[in-house]
Amino acid sequence: MRSEYDVVVIGGGPAGLAAAIKAKELGLNVLLIESREFLGGIPMQCVHPGFGIHYFKEDLTGTEFIHRIIERFRELDIEYYTNAHVLEVAPYSYRHKILRIVTEEGLFEVAAKTVIYAAGARERHMFEIGITGHRVAGIYTAGEAQTMMDIYGVMPGKEIVIVGSGDVGLIMARRFTLEGAKVKAVIELMPYPGGLTRNVVQCLEDFGIPLYLSHAVTRVEGKRRVERVIVTKVDEKLRPIPGTEESIECDTVVLAAGLVPYLKVIEKAGVEIDPVTRGPVVNSYLETSVPGIFVAGNALVINDLVDYVVEQGEEAAMGAYEFVKNGGLPALKWRKLVKGRNIRLAVPHYLADTKDVTIYARVGEPEENVRLRFPEIGKEIRLPFVKPSEMIRVKLKREEIARAKDRITMEVVRDE
Amino acid sequence: MKTRIAIIGAGVVGASIARVLSQYEGLEVHLIERNVDAGMGVSKANTGIIHPGHEDDPEKHPLRAKLCVEGNRLWYQWTKELRIPAKWPGELMVALEEEDIKVAEYYLELAQKNGVPGVRLVDREELLRLEPNVNPNAAGALWAPTAGVMSSPMAAVALTENAVDNGVKFHPETEVRGIKVENGEVKGVETNRGFIEADIVINAAGLYADRISAMAGIDHFTIRPRKGEYYIFDDDAGPKVRRIVHQTPTPTTKGVYVITEMNDGVMIGPTAEDLPEEAKDDTSTTREGLEFVWEMAKKLVKGLPPRSRVIRTFAGLRPEPPDGRWIIEAYDDPWGFINVAGIRSPGLTAAPAIAHYVAEELIKGKLDVKLTKKSRWNPYRNAFWFKALPREKQAELVKENPSHGRVICMCRTITEGDILDAIARMKKMGVRTITLDGVKLRTGVTGGTCQGSFCRVRIANIIARETGVPLWKVSIKGEGTEYGIGDIKVLLRGEEE
Ligand SMILES: Cc1cc2nc3c(=O)[nH]c(=O)nc-3n(C[C@H](O)[C@H](O)[C@H](O)COP(=O)(O)OP(=O)(O)OC[C@H]3O[C@@H](n4cnc5c(N)ncnc54)[C@H](O)[C@@H]3O)c2cc1C
Ligand SMILES: Cc1cc2nc3c(=O)[nH]c(=O)nc-3n(C[C@H](O)[C@H](O)[C@H](O)COP(=O)(O)OP(=O)(O)OC[C@H]3O[C@@H](n4cnc5c(N)ncnc54)[C@H](O)[C@@H]3O)c2cc1C
Numbered sequence: 001m002r003s004e005y006d007v008v009v010i011g012g013g014p015a016g017l018a019a020a021i022k023a024k025e026l027g028l029n030v031l032l033i034e035s036r037e038f039l040g041g042i043p044m045q046c047v048h049p050g051f052g053i054h055y056f057k058e059d060l061t062g063t064e065f066i067h068r069i070i071e072r073f074r075e076l077d078i079e080y081y082t083n084a085h086v087l088e089v090a091p092y093s094y095r096h097k098i099l100r101i102v103t104e105e106g107l108f109e110v111a112a113k114t115v116i117y118a119a120g121a122r123e124r125h126m127f128e129i130g131i132t133g134h135r136v137a138g139i140y141t142a143g144e145a146q147t148m149m150d151i152y153g154v155m156p157g158k159e160i161v162i163v164g165s166g167d168v169g170l171i172m173a174r175r176f177t178l179e180g181a182k183v184k185a186v187i188e189l190m191p192y193p194g195g196l197t198r199n200v201v202q203c204l205e206d207f208g209i210p211l212y213l214s215h216a217v218t219r220v221e222g223k224r225r226v227e228r229v230i231v232t233k234v235d236e237k238l239r240p241i242p243g244t245e246e247s248i249e250c251d252t253v254v255l256a257a258g259l260v261p262y263l264k265v266i267e268k269a270g271v272e273i274d275p276v277t278r279g280p281v282v283n284s285y286l287e288t289s290v291p292g293i294f295v296a297g298n299a300l301v302i303n304d305l306v307d308y309v310v311e312q313g314e315e316a317a318m319g320a321y322e323f324v325k326n327g328g329l330p331a332l333k334w335r336k337l338v339k340g341r342n343i344r345l346a347v348p349h350y351l352a353d354t355k356d357v358t359i360y361a362r363v364g365e366p367e368e369n370v371r372l373r374f375p376e377i378g379k380e381i382r383l384p385f386v387k388p389s390e391m392i393r394v395k396l397k398r399e400e401i402a403r404a405k406d407r408i409t410m411e412v413v414r415d416e
Numbered sequence: 417m418k419t420r421i422a423i424i425g426a427g428v429v430g431a432s433i434a435r436v437l438s439q440y441e442g443l444e445v446h447l448i449e450r451n452v453d454a455g456m457g458v459s460k461a462n463t464g465i466i467h468p469g470h471e472d473d474p475e476k477h478p479l480r481a482k483l484c485v486e487g488n489r490l491w492y493q494w495t496k497e498l499r500i501p502a503k504w505p506g507e508l509m510v511a512l513e514e515e516d517i518k519v520a521e522y523y524l525e526l527a528q529k530n531g532v533p534g535v536r537l538v539d540r541e542e543l544l545r546l547e548p549n550v551n552p553n554a555a556g557a558l559w560a561p562t563a564g565v566m567s568s569p570m571a572a573v574a575l576t577e578n579a580v581d582n583g584v585k586f587h588p589e590t591e592v593r594g595i596k597v598e599n600g601e602v603k604g605v606e607t608n609r610g611f612i613e614a615d616i617v618i619n620a621a622g623l624y625a626d627r628i629s630a631m632a633g634i635d636h637f638t639i640r641p642r643k644g645e646y647y648i649f650d651d652d653a654g655p656k657v658r659r660i661v662h663q664t665p666t667p668t669t670k671g672v673y674v675i676t677e678m679n680d681g682v683m684i685g686p687t688a689e690d691l692p693e694e695a696k697d698d699t700s701t702t703r704e705g706l707e708f709v710w711e712m713a714k715k716l717v718k719g720l721p722p723r724s725r726v727i728r729t730f731a732g733l734r735p736e737p738p739d740g741r742w743i744i745e746a747y748d749d750p751w752g753f754i755n756v757a758g759i760r761s762p763g764l765t766a767a768p769a770i771a772h773y774v775a776e777e778l779i780k781g782k783l784d785v786k787l788t789k790k791s792r793w794n795p796y797r798n799a800f801w802f803k804a805l806p807r808e809k810q811a812e813l814v815k816e817n818p819s820h821g822r823v824i825c826m827c828r829t830i831t832e833g834d835i836l837d838a839i840a841r842m843k844k845m846g847v848r849t850i851t852l853d854g855v856k857l858r859t860g861v862t863g864g865t866c867q868g869s870f871c872r873v874r875i876a877n878i879i880a881r882e883t884g885v886p887l888w889k890v891s892i893k894g895e896g897t898e899y900g901i902g903d904i905k906v907l908l909r910g911e912e913e
Contacts, residue, residue: 035826085823102831104818107811122866127728132701135730137897141869148873154888154900158907180907223697224896240703251901264827264865267652 001079001101001108005031007320008099008112010086010265013041014306015297016118017069018313019320023116024076026321031110032073032080033101039073039082040066041120042143043306045150048171054307065306081105089115089269091290095327097269114292114320117266118313121259121298126220129163129257133219138226142172142256155179157252161229162186163217166194166389167304169256174203176254184250185210187217187231189238192366194389216240217253226251259302266293276345277301283350284357285319285329286312292328294319301347301360304391308360315358335404340375340411342367344388353402361392361410369415377403386412418444419785422605422614424592424628426454428568429759430620431575432771438582440775440787445584446612447576448605450591452894453847453854455572457622459764460857461699461732462644463673463686465660466491466564467762468507470527470535480742480762481530483769488562490768497795498574500566501678507563507660508538508547510716511555519664520558527560534561547659549717563660567678568764569857577845578797582790586846587612589894592621595631595753602632602752616783618754618774623696623735625743625757632753637743639758641696641733644686645705650865651680653725655718663716672712674720679828679863682721684713686732699731727865734760744770746778754778799841801859803829824878825871827864834859835875839882850883852876853893872899 009020012034020032038044043051046062053059056068073080084103092098097115101108123141140148140156142164148154158181162169165188173183186204191214193200204211212231218240219230233244261279263271271280272289279300280288287294296312303309323329334350337359346361363386372381372392377400386392401408421437423430426449434447451457469485495502511517520537527535536559543550543557550557580586587609594606595617604613619628626639656676663671670688677683687705691698706729713720737743737758746754756774763770780787802810802820813833814821820833838858839850847854852875855861861875862868868875876899880887888900901907 035823083822085826085829087823087829102810102814102821102823104814104821106814106821107807123869125727125867125869127867128724128726130703132703132706132729134700137892137899144869144873148900149904152873152877152887153904155902155904155906156900158901179904180910218703219700221700224894262866264652 001031001110004111005029005113006324007114007116007317008033008110009116009118011041011118011120011297011299012039012080012082013118013120013297014043014066014069015120015299015309015313016041016116017073018310019116019118019296019317020078020080021069021073021076022314022317023320024078026317028321028324030078032078033084033086034080034082035085037083039070039080045143045146047150048175051306054305055310069310086265089265089293091269094291097292114294114323116313116316116320117293117295117299118297118316119262119265119299121302122262123255123259124257126255129255131217131220133230134222136220136222136225138222138252139220140252140254142168142254145172145254146175149175149179155181156254158182159184159250160252160254161217161248161250162254162256164188164194164256164258165200165211166256166258167196167199170195170199170203172254172256173209174207177207177209183207183209184248185212185231187212187215189216189234190214196390218245220253226253229253259298261299261302263299266290266295269293274345274349277347279347282348283334284348284352284355285322286316286348287319287323287329292323301345303360304389308391308393311358335401336407338407338409340409342386342412343410346410351396351401351408353398356395356397357401359394359396359410363388363392363412367412367414370412371415373411373413374408375411376405376408377401382415418442419616420444420446420614421616421618422446422448422612423618423620424448424605425457425620425622425625426572426576426586426588427457427620427622428455428459428572428575428764428767429622429756429770430618431455431572431579432767433618433620433756433774434579434584435575435582436771436775438579438584439789439793441790442786442788445579446587446614447579447584448587448590448592448607448612450589452588452849452851453573453842453857454576454586454588455569455857456853456893458733458735459572460569461730462568462761462764463675463683464566464568464677464764465507465673465675466502466566467765468527468535468560468562469530469532469765470523470560471762472530473526474529477741479744480766483766483773484762485530485532486769487762487766488564491564491566491765494768495566498578498797499799500570500574502564502566503678504562504564505659506559506561507662508543508550509558509560509662509664510543510550511557511664512551512553512715514555516664517556520556523558532560532562535559547657547661549655549657549719550661551716551718565660565675565678571764573857574797574799577841578795580845581794581797588846589848592628592631595628597632597750600749600751602750616752616754616779616785618756620756622759623733625735625755629755629757632750634747634753634755637738637758638693640693640736641691641698642736642760643689643691643698643705643731643733645701645709645731646683646685646729647706647709647726648677648728649682649721650725650727653682653721655721656682657717661716663712672709672716674713674717679860681727684720685709690736691733696733699733701729701731705731727867736760744773744778746782752783799858800837802831802834824874825859825861825864827866827870828860830859830861832878835861835878836882839879849891849894850879851891851893852879852899855879
């Protein structure tokens, strides 16, 4: 390991790999650090298709998709370590950060002009979604169950209840069924399924798996291992309605209840956090509030599609390139992206008119026949529907951004 | 002739007794535990406070009052010797209303009677300086500077490990099913793994001490479970508290505590709910219990971390004896039988003092066994955490053994080296089944932000490799809690297990 890099990438999932590839192509010297024993991140445990439709214009499995990216990464001969962990990123000066890295070969301290943080997300577990009851064997997050099955070859259980009907929950329901398990039910808190209609049909309906909408798993019971779950109807405010409890016998509970950006390392470096995305606040170069620390992928905002993740990785690399070239990003006039009607979250938070910017956003409520409006710059896009589970991706051109003074509002309005 | 002693139960009480007895010559000590590991009963799930000792009335509970104060003092030394993480932030018993000051004054009186050092009343102004996050409308508090917090799940395993290093034999997965008494004297214990001969049998079976006592013919008491429920927040979630904070007890509730745990996460709890006698296994959390804790804690402090930063909820069961009286006695009939039963709170605090009391007052005093100190006794336990070492030492370790350079638990920065070290120490201690919970108790893995969803499978894989069991069979806490059900195709092959 040399002692100074233009950019150190933390995380070897799709966001980190894409960032490292782009940075290298731009001529920067790059080091990538991955905690686990292999590169690839989450797609390494995804044997189902649905990856790369936009990026490669082909429907690939997670492993096929990531294989292609890793090939490219290897071709470029980028320096990387697996089984290596970044303990700390300490801002040392405006232009330098010191990283403390522990690897099997020893402890290293390296200086980096920029850092791209792409450590992905963690899954929400039973304690933070208010499930009470016994702490017994047979409770897994979807990602853990998937890793067990598809990386280590272990079957978690045979009679399964899945919490959450996002794409992850739906895909896991099908995966368990194909391995001979009985999926007793998928339980969804909201009055509508969280995942794509295509996945509801292909993963549940085709296999006769019941979907309980407006229901919550409130309690897990069992002596040594899960024996049953208690499922309760919820009202419009998502509170359990007493007296509606129902028990479902099962030996396994799989939680697919959403992801949260995993910021452990850079939180300590002092980056500002958006309480809604739970990821960092960033500008249109995907730079955080600590100069030279960029962020991409699920560590930035929870993405539906790996294609967006890769795009963010590349964007962060371009930001790092600008930073290295100019010794920091220039002082710019930043317009704040303001969340208007039915916009629950949106990144980046600050936009400048130096380049085109891709905005990733989610709505709060499903709606049909709407327009997405940016009133200050006079931009409008018609959309047949919006859903909280489907990320909105729009590009704003630099000329458009230049039209706004100090803020750009994004809102969803009904089409009259 | 050696005196053979069987201790039933490797909780913090039984393990403390084993450690104290391991200092003496001429004893053959057996520590018998039905779980896979030490410390998996009451001692695993509690508030972890080393109480200062001003909550017991010496007129009502003289022994408890005395042993608590002594235990507090002993833990200063024991936690250091055994490398059990502990800190001593002091405790504030907060009077939320003006009239609660009277209650605080009553406890000040008890503190004086019990000889607890440093206890005094503080007014609102000083209270807010001692604890900026306390409810700013509180009237004042009782300040007890000697209170501490320790990693209670680690205590019983550390004690047992040290006891074994000093010659005690540990018998995990060994359930006592009967006590043999002949001519009014105990002769040993019947277990699922055969008979263990003993001249003295010490009952430290926690919630089940009534059943063990009945096996020796002493059946005049029952132990009832009293549930306590908790929340733990993520270690980087604030606001936090600096001190141990709780409310002046009322006739209906002792109130909940707000503390910052050893791992830096805020913890709030517990409730106190009496359960029927049959519910000795019911460590489930409930919506009502958790809501109660939330409401009480909100009154006590200005700010709690947001609910979205809760990383764990859990419940523990206190072993409640009749009238709250600890039953620490040696008997004439059967001779050689000792009860250390109904050790409800502050049993963690008092455990070292209880152990000395049992050795000196009961074994030496009442049963007249000569106790001579060994010339060589090792008080230390050699545990370390990679992340707690200075950097040069870390670098050295990685060079010696690359496993120290592989971080497995990212949330808590626990390395494969830490895990391997824990497994090796478990084997040495005599643990038969290396479990995920056993590794968790010793290292803290899976206790952080992600609660194991990143790392549990990797840890299970290390255990599988080190013990030769298939990965799916690695257990969380013993039989019936296996990690999986078989290899990935087990169901498709239509096999029945
Ligand atoms: C069950 C499931 C099904 C999915 N299905 C699809 C699908 O069909 N189509 C699709 O497009 N997307 C799908 N996705 C989403 C896709 O997998 C993610 O969007 C993508 O993996 C996010 O990439 P990332 O690089 O941000 O994070 P990750 O893939 O999570 O990679 C992050 C990497 O960072 C490493 N790391 C973390 N902290 C550190 C540190 N301190 N030091 C070093 N390394 C660190 C981690 O070990 C990990 O390898 C699915 C996800 C899941 C869980
Ligand atoms: C909610 C709660 C909060 C508390 N807070 C505090 C506090 O802050 N400070 C404090 O000082 N104290 C506190 N306590 C009290 C403290 O935890 C207990 O007093 C102490 O842990 C009791 O330890 P023990 O060794 O007696 O019991 P245990 O830890 O239960 O040990 C008994 C052991 O005996 C074993 N056993 C049972 N039957 C058999 C058998 N037939 N054969 C073999 N083995 C058997 C069990 O498996 C168990 O491991 C609290 C307790 C609770 C529940």
